[in-house]
Amino acid sequence: MHSPLLDHTALTGDERFALQNPQLLRVVLDGRAEVLARTGAMVAHTGRVRFTEWRPPRGQRHLYNGQAGPGGPAQQPPAMDLMRCTGTGTVYVANLAQHLHILDLRGDRLTITSAYVLAFDAGITWRTVAVEGGERISGVGNHSLELSGNGRLVVMTSGRPLVMPVRAGEYVYADADAVVGWSSALEVQLQAQSANTEAWRRHGTATEGWELSFTGDGFVLVQPSELRPPQRLPRR
Known part of the structure; x- marks a missing residue:
């Protein structure tokens, strides 16, 4: 058989994380280290690989901007x-053909919306x-992961993202539904968007947005989309 389709063969190499293509992640497991991945994201694998459920430790605290939430320690749903x-x-991982980005953490702290x-x-x-x-909103403000x-780390975006630098003494604003993540050292506040009768958003008027x-x-x-991808909701 001859077809350009057959040119998309698996890459080779021993690097832990590599992109097979912009929407497909290739993970190489060497029998020692383990990788955590979104449940259901595996699309193919080779070798002797085990997939087991991860469960959070009991008594994990719910945090707001790094502080214990109302009521003190509580069982936090994942x-x-x-x-x-x-x-x-080798494991191949993807989610709804979203664009994938590999980040190398070197003592950094990064907060990413869990959907991404x-x-x-x-x-x-x-x-x-x-x-x-x-x-109050279904997206970025409610459940995020601070990784350090x-x-x-591999994150996803709907389309090619925008990285906006934040400098001391200045403010950067972004639609809550378009934010993928941010440097954890930043001070973050949720606020209603300013009234603008000329603006229109997929979720309603600008006065209804955050x-x-x-x-x-x-x-x-920030990603060029205000719609989060549908995800399997975590169990409660």
Whole structure:
């Protein structure tokens, strides 16, 4: 058989995370380290690989901007369902053909909306955080992951993203439904968008929308879409 379709063969190499193409992640497991990935994101694999459910530790605290939420310690539902990938072999991971981006954490702290986390090294430290008042919206403010340490993280965007630098003494504003993540050191506030009768949004008028304001020193990652991809909701 002859077809350009057959040119899309699997890449080779031993790098832990690599892009097979802009929408497909290739994960190489060496039998020692493990990778955490979004449950259900595996599309193919080779070798002797095990996929097991990850469950959060009991008593995990719900955090608002790094502070314990109302009521003190409580059982926190996971921001997303995760699976452990272990063994030896190659795993191919994707989600709704979204654009994938590999980030190398080197002691950094990064907050990513859980809907846009695809996979990361299990050695990365992470916790569930929330922007105060974020329960009012379905997207970025409610369930996010703060990831830190050393290792690789793979995030997703709907289309090619925009990175907006944030400098001390200045404010950057972004639609809450378009924000993918931000530097964890930034101060974040949720606020209603200013009234503008000329503006129109997919979720209604601009007066019905929410935006996030950022100040400090870091960056904000924004995607060219105000619609989050449909995701399997985490179990409660």
